[in-house]
Amino acid sequence: MPLSLTLTPLANASLMIQIHTIMALAAVILTLCIFSLRKGSPLHRVLGWAWVVMMATVALSSFWINEVRLIGPFSPIHILSLFTLWALISGVAAARSRRVKDHKRQMTALVFGALVLAGSFTLLPGRIMHAVISGG
Numbered sequence: 001m002p003l004s005l006t007l008t009p010l011a012n013a014s015l016m017i018q019i020h021t022i023m024a025l026a027a028v029i030l031t032l033c034i035f036s037l038r039k040g041s042p043l044h045r046v047l048g049w050a051w052v053v054m055m056a057t058v059a060l061s062s063f064w065i066n067e068v069r070l071i072g073p074f075s076p077i078h079i080l081s082l083f084t085l086w087a088l089i090s091g092v093a094a095a096r097s098r099r100v101k102d103h104k105r106q107m108t109a110l111v112f113g114a115l116v117l118a119g120s121f122t123l124l125p126g127r128i129m130h131a132v133i134s135g136g
Contacts, residue, residue, distance in 0.1 A: 004135025009128045017128065020061040024119065027054040031111055039100075048095075052088055055110060059084040077118065084114045 059081040091106030122129035
């Protein structure tokens with residue numbers, strides 16, 4: 001089945017969902033750039049800070065996205081958002097303390113947990129990104 005992209009579902013979503021989505025997609029692209037750089041280089045550090053800001057924005061914006069409600073206005077994805085914020089702080093602290101292995105482990109966990117795994121759930125039927133990719 002060929003892809004039939006449409007941005008209409010995203011354009012019709014709330015501003016918070018739009019911000020959340022744009023920052024997450026930008027973080028995916030920036031991840032590829034950062035992974036291709038020499039670790040510890042000035043550009044790695046600058047882009048890394050931009051990535052941290054993007055990921056913090058993604059995590060924080062999720063608290064205003066409440067389509068799935070299991071415990072009051074919250075869902076299991078909000079637990080991932082709390083983990084993301086903790087891991088960002090921990091990963092930055094590790095880098096600043098020159099604990100390179102800890103920094104790498106935290107950031108790699110964030111990429112695969114918060115971007116790849118959580119991002120894949122947005123492609124399930126009934127979700128906005130599924131509608132974007134399937135053409136509505």
